[in-house]
Amino acid sequence: MISILSKFISRVFNSLLRGKRKLKIGIYGPPNGGKTTIANRICKDWLGQEMGKVSAIAHETREIQIKENITVKSGKKELEFNLIDTPGIATKIDYEDFMKHGMKEKEAKKRAKEATKGVIESIKWLDNMDVVIVILDATKDPYSQVNITIIGNLAARKIPVLIGANKIDLKKANIKKVKNAFPQYPVVGLSAKYGNNIDEFYEALFDVAR
Amino acid sequence: MLTIEFIPYHEIEKLSSLGRIKRLLKTAKENKIVLLEGRLTKEEEAELIKTTMEEINDEFKGIELEVIDPSKVRGGPMIKLKNNILDMLLGNRTGLTIVGPASVVKAIKKDPTKIQFYTRDVKKKKKR
Numbered sequence: 001m002i003s004i005l006s007k008f009i010s011r012v013f014n015s016l017l018r019g020k021r022k023l024k025i026g027i028y029g030p031p032n033g034g035k036t037t038i039a040n041r042i043c044k045d046w047l048g049q050e051m052g053k054v055s056a057i058a059h060e061t062r063e064i065q066i067k068e069n070i071t072v073k074s075g076k077k078e079l080e081f082n083l084i085d086t087p088g089i090a091t092k093i094d095y096e097d098f099m100k101h102g103m104k105e106k107e108a109k110k111r112a113k114e115a116t117k118g119v120i121e122s123i124k125w126l127d128n129m130d131v132v133i134v135i136l137d138a139t140k141d142p143y144s145q146v147n148i149t150i151i152g153n154l155a156a157r158k159i160p161v162l163i164g165a166n167k168i169d170l171k172k173a174n175i176k177k178v179k180n181a182f183p184q185y186p187v188v189g190l191s192a193k194y195g196n197n198i199d200e201f202y203e204a205l206f207d208v209a210r
Numbered sequence: 211m212l213t214i215e216f217i218p219y220h221e222i223e224k225l226s227s228l229g230r231i232k233r234l235l236k237t238a239k240e241n242k243i244v245l246l247e248g249r250l251t252k253e254e255e256a257e258l259i260k261t262t263m264e265e266i267n268d269e270f271k272g273i274e275l276e277v278i279d280p281s282k283v284r285g286g287p288m289i290k291l292k293n294n295i296l297d298m299l300l301g302n303r304t305g306l307t308i309v310g311p312a313s314v315v316k317a318i319k320k321d322p323t324k325i326q327f328y329t330r331d332v333k334k335k336k337k338r
Contacts (some may be wrong), residue, residue: 069332092272092312109268116263123260143320145275149259152252 008206022068023081023209026129028122028154030146031088033137034166038192039065039085046070051085057101059115061087064125074199077206086125087118089146126153129178131160131209138173138189142181151182162208163187164201169194190192212243212314212329219248227251231258235265236249238273238311243327246307249277258309270311276318276325278306 027035039051049147052065065085072079076142083087098108136142142165154161165178168189177191190197215237222230223262230250235258237244250258255277262273281290281304297304308318308325316328 089259090272091262091275093263093266094271094312095268096332113265116266119263120260123256126256141319145255145277146259148277149252149255153256156252 004139023079024084024128024130025081025205025209026084026086026125026132027135028086028126029088029135029151030137030144030150031090032056033088033135034164034192035070035088035135036065036085037164038133038135038190039067041192041195041198042070042072042083045069046072051083057098057103059088059089059093059111059118061085062111062114062118063087064118064121068177070201071177072205074206077207079206081131081209082130086122087115089119089122089150090115091146093119096104126157126159126210129159131162131205133162133164133205135164135166135177135192137186138167138175138178139170142178147181151185152156160208161185162204164192165189166192168196211263213241214243214245217244217246219246219292221282222246222248227254227257229328231256231261234258234307235261236264236274238309239265239270241314243310244307246309247303249279249302249305249307251302272311272312274308274312274315276308276320278320278325280304282295 014136027039029035036052036054042052043049043051044098047067047070051067052061054060060162064087067083070081070083093112095108095112098111099105103111134147134150134154136147151161151163163178163185164185165173165175167173168175169191173189175187179187186208187199188197190201217237222233225233231254234244234246255275255286258275280286280293310318310327314329316330319326319328
């Protein structure tokens with residue numbers, strides 16, 4: 001009861017503070033979870049254009065990317081926001097991993113350097129977010145320390161969180177495991193790539209951001 | 211040779227957040243695995259990742275981080291109650307933080323009954 005009341009007060013207080021300022025929705029998560037793919041899906045659905053490049057090689061997004069004035073509609077409901085796609089958060093970056101994908105040493109080192117800066121920026125931007133979508137790869141272990149640290153930091157800042165358990169089009173995906181790992185947060189299984197369950201995802205976003 | 215260094219909580223208790231992070235990273239950069247009694251705060255964990263990123267270079271590739279938080283251990287209501295009381299009384303002193311250099315530790319996996327370190331074959335890497 002106290003927790004519900006405190007969440008309600010926090011939301012009212014935040015919306016008063018926010019006033020006419022546009023809501024900022026951030027996309028966070030570890031590398032290669034599908035953050036830019038979901039950002040592209042949202043932008044394509046509601047702006048008709050994509051946000052960024054996606055790649056099978058980790059750390060493709062190495063800078064904060066912002067798309068302004070997105071309006072998502074569902075029935076009579078409307079949600080206006082600026083979408084912020086962030087570089088994946090990791091505890092290690094080895095340029096030699098990029099070389100395994102055919103990159104030359106110089107290029108790999110440059111990518112690694114940019115990726116470290118990207119992680120720092122992502123963490124710095126945590127304080128600027130009003131709502132965060134955490135995108136996790138549902139085929140991987142959700143209990144990784146990076147996931148726990150990201151979600152723990154959002155909880156400490158009292159930022160509302162929606163967890164997207166991505167890649168449900170793959171056989172190995174396990175939404176139940178993601179739900180069990182973070183029982184206190186709404187979790188929606190989706191495929192950002194193919195759009196599976198995307199309507200349920202938008203509904204959940206309305207609930208979290210209202 | 212694999213070296214594990216245990217840091218008791220009292221050794222970091224009086225340090226600032228930055229001091230704790232520097233202490234952990236200094237040891238990890240010496241290619242040692244750190245077992246810290248207790249936990250960092252969530253903000254300190256994020257700061258640890260940020261500082262790690264600032265220090266990454268050709269030699270230091272980052273860290274593997276794992277935190278054992280007894281209040282999050284799955285179990286019956288009595289176990290949860292006991293762990294929550296301990297957590298309230300002792301705060302971040304409970305649990306264990308493991309920090310390993312990524313050049314030595316490939317992965318740390320934990321399940322309710324054990325922690326496993328997967329180390330890299332350093333000798334093989336040197337020969338290449």
